[in-house]
Amino acid sequence: MRHITDLLDNEPVVATAGTDMLAAAIEQQGAAVSRAEWRPPVAGSETALAKLAADGRMEEANRTAIARMLAVRPHLVDVGVARDVFTDMTDRTLFHAGPPLEWERASGPMQGAIIGAMLYEGLAADPDDAAVRAARGEIELSPCHHHGAVGPMAGVTSPSMPVAIVEDAAGDGVSYSTLNEGLGKVLRYGAFAPEVIDRLRWMDRVLGPVLGAALRRRGPIDLQSLIAQALQMGDDGHNRNRAVTSLFLREIGAVLIDGTEAPVEQRRSVFEFIDGNDHFMLNLVMAAGKLGSDAAAGVTASSLVTVMARNGTDFGVRLSGTGDRWFTAPAPPVDGLYLGGYTEEDASPDIGDSTITETVGLGGFAMAAAPAIVGFVGGTASNAIQRTLAMYEITMAEHPAYQIPPLEFRGTPVGIDAARVVRTGVRPQINTGVAGKVPGTGMVGAGLVEAPMECFTDAINALADSL
């Protein structure tokens, strides 16, 4: 009875949902009311939501899952080679972004990246040969996410590629990502021209070994600390990584100079490569995110979104409480701004594992921190702030390390709750790059996309069925 006594002893403070008349009647008495702008839940989710509410385990499960996500301490420790790092990777295995996919259903940029990776690995003589072999099933495709890894855009990871290794300093998790190739005509955007393949070869010959040696010499780099600083320097961690890349260079600079046995031209070229690529750190921010995502997986009854990822054909979502299942819907088009003469006609549907950043409170969820890229959301800083503020409604926590200066250093909204997504109809906001739809084109623009509601409705129904 203690709580009911509290009700009777204290001044009543009221929040309302429903007819405004009742809220107005309270205000007529001189009391303040907080109103919810309530709308019915997404059609097809009502029964599942009621079952989850009645079951009662979801709240506690979510507290457990989000705590695990936030407890990881991602440290960049080394750079290895994919075939060594992934024990289940054969010479003919290619990892890719998003949910599982077959060659036939793959989008232009995904097919282009697969072709490029086959050329790079010597699995095909030319692009046509690669397409034929891929169609014949000579290549084994598998999502990065099934291997503790993530890759931006096409996310194609092949056995010879250098792979960054991120370990949890507070636990035993490990996550991986490829190294970022830069902008323009690059494999992850589906380009496979000779210059693309040459750059990949340089990356496995020079970039990977030099960086790995420097890291081993220096010791682990605390990625969360770098990302937290970068948010206060105008990064969102998805579409803007200029600050975090600069911070990384300061961390690694000294050991690049004298910490490796590599010839000085190689050390210099590594420094210049990182310096010349504002998105160098994107892949590492993603790997840091994957560590939290994996840590939060597998909590029974939890509606926490652990994965949002796209393969250019499907948009896929996984929940902590529904195990390894993917809930997919067609990948939506991106509302974007385009480079040069490209238009939305040239754009491929949404692609990439980089939405891992949004699942851990970065990217679209930290848009308010990145005024330099507000052009993507209509051009005003207040618009960017609105977008981030809207995400607090569908998330479970405010990030303890990632803070947003214009929001008085409020933590970023983190831990997407699929139940709240379907209850409110508010969809996760994603910042993203746009790939050209014709294989080999590369990047054509960047912009915004909202996760398809269908994924969340299906996921919530499956979660309810699992109890």
Added chain:
Amino acid sequence: MVSRVEIHPGRYHDSVRLMQASKALQDVPGVTDALVAMATELNLSLLADMGFDMEATTSAGPNDLLLAVRADNDDTIATAHRVLDDALTHRAAADSGLTVPQPRTVGTAADVNGANIVLLSVPGEHAFVEAMEALEGGRHVMIFSDNVPVSQEVILKQRGVERGLLVMGPDCGTAIVNGLGLGFANAVHPGPVGIVGASGTGIQQVCSLLDDAGVGVRHALGTGSHDLSEEVGAIATLQALAALDADPAVEVIALISKPPAASVAARVRAAAAGCSKPVVVIFMGESTLEDGAAEVLALMDKQQTALSWPTDQDDHRRGTVRGLFSGGTLRDEARFVAMPVLGPIGTKELDSITRRNSDHTFIDYGDDEYTKGRAHPMIDQTVRIDRLEEVAVDADVGVILMDVVLGYGANADPAAELVPAITKAVASGAAVVVSLCGTQRDPQDRDRQAKTLQAAGASVWLSNAAAARQAARLATGG
């Protein structure tokens, strides 16, 4: 066709702004291709791909601004320059401050002001999820919504008990917590009485009678119309009773319900008897709200006021009594009081087409079948006024009995709306008797409402039972 390639050394803009500028240029009528970008290697190769002359760019670098336009004539190029300047210098108007998005769930809304009570009037099928969220957040809930499945009501109320939280409703029309009215509630003085009620208008009637006699109400806790059913088992009623018993500022408790399930009635009576304070149990059909209020007043050494605004209406035409109610409990009380005098009283329209009734009929227009697609008759009187006008010219009807419920949430000036139809009824020879439920401090100004109704020819009674007695007396010529 003209094309132009220009390099502006050292003029830096971020890539997003430049992409916006490119788009603005591409939208200029007559422009076929345009690129505005920093002259990086990537952008220079894009320029080459677009088929522009690269001659001007030979010494350009990433810190130089590149402008390339292909258009139908020189005038268009000039326009493009103006558009570019606008695009690169335009600044959005400064925002005065942050507009925080409106909360979309009650959980978020409650976080905004630290609410300890969540009041829900969302459609009944959706109330459960919101109410469970409120309970998980440690907040008490009042569910105004009806049509919540009873199985969900049981789960909610059990969860409430586990968490020490009160679930008022579903179908809870009225509550007063520490003087704040929730739903339909009257402006009462603070005082020593605590009310537990499964009936909204029952609570309002008792509050009004007590308030007029100078006895205030500390809390009136609604429990919802199904709380004393077999399935729910009076969970909220028993919780509220215990809480009021534990509240040192409460001296007397009144417990109001429609007729409960027999087993539940026994349990509630036992709990009432076990309280440390006197509990006046008012089960409709066994006693009246008026008697209950009198009993409470007697415990406080006070007397009922029997307030009325009478009219001489003895020479009305003979006929049956037609009751047009907005409160179900008020209808039940009136029927209970009038039945011994009048004999059987129907509660339904015998013929929904002609709406003719051979006998005495008391109808609750707040019932679901009359409120589909419109607001409750305490707010929207249209249906009742329509019926009143029909009954006024029905020669079979001699007496019209109706309630008017005041308070927060109710119609702002019900008397003014009713006057034309009442005037017509009285002019045609019928007697109109009004039970006026409200307090002096209600926002509608109770005494002004009473006098307006009285001036139209109605007799007006603060006690609903008294109004029913008057109607019965007039009908039997007693």
